[in-house]
Amino acid sequence: MDTKESTTYHAVLIAAAVIGTIIFYFIVSVIRQQRKHRLLYKAKIEAEITTLEKERARVAADLHDELGPTLSAVKFKLASIEKLNGEDAVTITKASHYIDTILHQVRNIANDLMPNTLLRKGPADAIEEFIDHMTVNSGLKISFRPENMPVIPQSHAIHVYRIIQEIIHNTVKHAGATKLKIELYAHKNKFIIATADDGKGFNYNTMIKEKNGLGLSNLRSRTEILSGELHVSSRPGKGTTFIIEIPIPG
């Protein structure tokens, strides 16, 4: 190799190294950017959902703890009126019944927003309560086994509850199922939510693209917040199975 050839060779080598470095740097920064974007997206969803849940809890607490006792007090005041003639007595009785109706509605609204039991007793009890409520109102037979349920941190509890609530709602609304089985258990260092119904099933990909797949995207967001994985297996006519794996925080 003469001097000229050697110089060209070195120049090419340097140019290749420079281009390689630039390409490498470009790829790395794209990956980094993507990772950062995903983290930001997750943080954004988490912030949105956390705000939403906080607001729900506040409204529910106000309804339950402030409005409830005040309405009861009004009822007591009415009941304390004495020496009524027949017509007035009927009016008072009716007004009392109306207050009972309002209280009942307030209770339902508050409970839909944020179940008291979830805050006081944790997800297993709250899920049980929700299942009882849905069984009465929908006729769907739901079996729920929380026996080996691990302790779920408070930060995760609301999402676990909402995930199961969403699955039950979906099953009642769309699945046409008669039975739904729900299991919650710990496996290795993961917490598993597994459900199976005997309904008509659906096409996951079609559903997720359509607007009415809102329930499913809600499930995905919640799972993502918990850094979990969502597996759905559903085929028309074969029922639907959800498996959600959530890492147990150390």
Add this chain to the structure above:
Amino acid sequence: MKTPYAPVKIILADDHEIFRDGFHSLLKNQTGIVLLAEAANGQQLVTLTAKHLPDVVLTDIKMPVMDGIEATRIITEKYPQVGIIALSMFNDDKLIIDMLEAGAKGYLIKNAHKTEIIDAINTVAQHNQYYCSATGIKLTQLIANSRFNPNDPNSKMIFSDKEKEVICLICQEFSNKEISLALHLSIRTIEGYRERILQKTNSRNTAGIVVYAIRNNIFIP
């Protein structure tokens, strides 16, 4: 045990002034019941109970400073003769169980009817348990399976087969009319049975019968 004619002395605890005011109005002209004092939280309740030694305490469950569950635990330990009634906004089943396990003798929903409130106060003053008439089937099961187990002097009662049949139907939320149709008996007869069952189980209402029946294996849900 209280003498039948002495008024029942009570204390009310609730963090809502409006609720306490309403409750006060409700009982202000009620003979046989005297509202001695009102507390705004559990800690005040414990202090006022020590000071007045009432027959019955009616307390809210969720309160600031000290909740009703903790206050119930303290009062039950220090003054076991004081009967405690939990006041729940709605049927907060799990909270009611906590209260019963802490030592409460009964519970009422806050919008209970005046006659029921008076009935509950008098029942608990006589050291008997009281279950609110609005008790759902789920709660009766929770109570029957809870650690709440008051001494029931009538727990060794013997029931006829017919009575057991009626009890089981009551537990399944059958009305008197439905029971009479199911057993081919007149409504009058069923009413008689129900009355006798209430007496034998020492209950004030259906909820009491259901808890008794589940606890004594007469009815298995």
